[in-house]
Amino acid sequence: MRYMSSWILAVAGLLVVSSPLSALQLGGRPAEDWAIVLESGRRIDGLEIDEVVSRIGLRPGELVADIGAGTGIFSVSLARAVGPTGTVLAMEVDPGFIPMIEQKAVAGGVDNIQTVLGEFQDPKLPRRDVDVAFFHDVIHHIQGRRAYLEATARYLGPGSRMVVVDYHGGHPRAPHRDQPELLITLPQVTAWMASAGFEMTQEFDLFEEKFFVVFTKRD
Numbered sequence: 062m063r064y065m066s067s068w069i070l071a072v073a074g075l076l077v078v079s080s081p082l083s084a085l086q087l088g089g090r091p092a093e094d095w096a097i098v099l100e101s102g103r104r105i106d107g108l109e110i111d112e113v114v115s116r117i118g119l120r121p122g123e124l125v126a127d128i129g130a131g132t133g134i135f136s137v138s139l140a141r142a143v144g145p146t147g148t149v150l151a152m153e154v155d156p157g158f159i160p161m162i163e164q165k166a167v168a169g170g171v172d173n174i175q176t177v178l179g180e181f182q183d184p185k186l187p188r189r190d191v192d193v194a195f196f197h198d199v200i201h202h203i204q205g206r207r208a209y210l211e212a213t214a215r216y217l218g219p220g221s222r223m224v225v226v227d228y229h230g231g232h233p234r235a236p237h238r239d240q241p242e243l244l245i246t247l248p249q250v251t252a253w254m255a256s257a258g259f260e261m262t263q264e265f266d267l268f269e270e271k272f273f274v275v276f277t278k279r280d
């Protein structure tokens with residue numbers, strides 16, 4: 062019996078260790094496959110990158126965390142908005158994205174992007190005075206969203222904000238319609254944010270199929 066249970070534990074451990082990164086998130090895939098989708102011209106045209114970043118109202122010198130930065134599509138625009146005295150922590154869980162983000166920074170002519178390899182339950186940011194955590198098209202991929210936002214909140218300072226752009230789970234143009242575990246709603250995100258100590262302070266009407274919302278840390 063004792064032999065059986067240690068055998069089961071060993072197999073379970075092996076499965077966890079050998080799980081591909083894409084299996085540790087919802088709807089995940091390897092970075093190189095994902096890059097093709099994320100970088101498609103049709104997707105990029107619809108993202109309104111500069112408009113989104115401009116509406117966040119970043120100030121020079123601020124510290125921004127681009128959580129789940131992917132290939133870094135938003136990181137360069139965020140880096141320009143905070144200027145040379147500010148910093149963008151471009152955080153990813155998949156190391157395959159890190160060189161892609163670094164290439165984007167070089168191509169975009171910015172040197173204030175610092176890449177961060179985080180964990181699935183904790184972004185492991187190197188600083189605890191983050192002004193803005195930015196989640197674009199990310200929260201619906203995260204397992205354990207409430208706990209993840211609570212973990213992220215520990216890296217944010219007083220007066221900080223979390224900005225979320227994500228799909229209305231009920232919208233007919235939301236992706237992953239056949240995977241209910243990937244569909245989230247704004248009321249759910251608002252409740253998870255409340256657990257993390259953040260309340261909704263701004264909502265922008267920029268997209269039909271996505272919400273674009275700012276949450277501010279409660280005093």
Ligand SMILES: C[S@@+](CC[C@H](N)C(=O)[O-])C[C@H]1O[C@@H](n2cnc3c(N)ncnc32)[C@H](O)[C@@H]1O
Pocket residue numbers: 086087099128129130131132133134135152153154155158180181182196197198199202203204209
């Ligand atoms: C659809 S992509 C969006 C990438 C980028 N934000 C964009 O809009 O182009 C979702 C990203 O979330 C990342 N991700 C998944 N689980 C995560 C987690 N627990 N913490 C941080 N990022 C995560 C994935 O690696 C992936 O790059």
